[in-house]
Amino acid sequence: MTQTLGDFVDISTGYPFRGRIEPSKEGEAFVVQARNIGPDGEIFTDSLVCSELTGKKDPGWLKFNDIIFLAKGTKNTASLVKDLPDNTVCSPHFFRLRVKASKQKSVLAEFICWQLNQEAAQRYFKVSAEGSLQVSIRKTILQDTSIALPDVATQNSLVELHRNVIREKKTYEKLIENRQLEMAAIASVLLKKPMTTDEQNDY
Structure with missing residues (x-):
């Protein structure tokens, strides 16, 4: 049915x-x-x-x-x-x-x-x-x-798995956002002045 x-x-x-x-x-x-x-x-x-x-x-x-x-x-x-x-x-x-x-x-x-x-x-x-x-x-x-x-136990398991997926997705999105900000900061430095050898090594 x-x-x-x-x-x-x-x-x-x-x-x-x-x-x-x-x-x-x-x-x-x-x-x-x-x-x-x-x-x-x-x-x-x-x-x-x-x-x-x-x-x-x-x-x-x-x-x-x-x-x-x-x-x-x-x-x-x-x-x-x-x-x-x-x-x-x-x-x-x-x-x-x-x-x-x-x-x-x-x-x-x-x-x-x-x-x-x-x-x-x-x-x-x-x-x-x-x-x-x-x-x-x-x-x-x-x-x-x-x-x-399915039975309630299976429903609970799938719901918890979904919650974990969403949490992981948000974590990765935050990491990507932070990396993009870091790259934007590097680009800003490059545009303002030439980087010294020591500055290049820091990155």
Whole structure:
């Protein structure tokens, strides 16, 4: 029997803002927008804007271990909610996914999030996207995403492996950044004055 995402999570839309999301010091909610999502799905909390909630719909505050899925645009990234303010919503560009109460003991939200970002799911989203000026994924398409669900122990192992990969990636990126800064400093010295033999030996 094929298992789909809709078997494990409840899916709802992001908050329906009317028009642009305008920053407001008196706003009652922080808003996660597409610009706040990093390449690996991390949510950049430092750049969240505070805004007024227009309309009367229930805010649908994001909770710990919710998943937000970027449904509009060409990069359909899934992000796990971790350390966000309690009064945070996501924009209409997202769907909010929450593991069903009946599945809490057998399904890890972080594992579902990881699987949605893998090649098989991303390929499915790419061929299923609709629209011309701006492509998007419909809710029914997202619900029908095929999901492989091993036992919880295996889910935990894969999640931990993924965390290690992300940590290693960030470490290497930092090393590369430091090396680039070092090379830029060397270039700056070279442009200012000829290097002596001793200076060349230092490098």
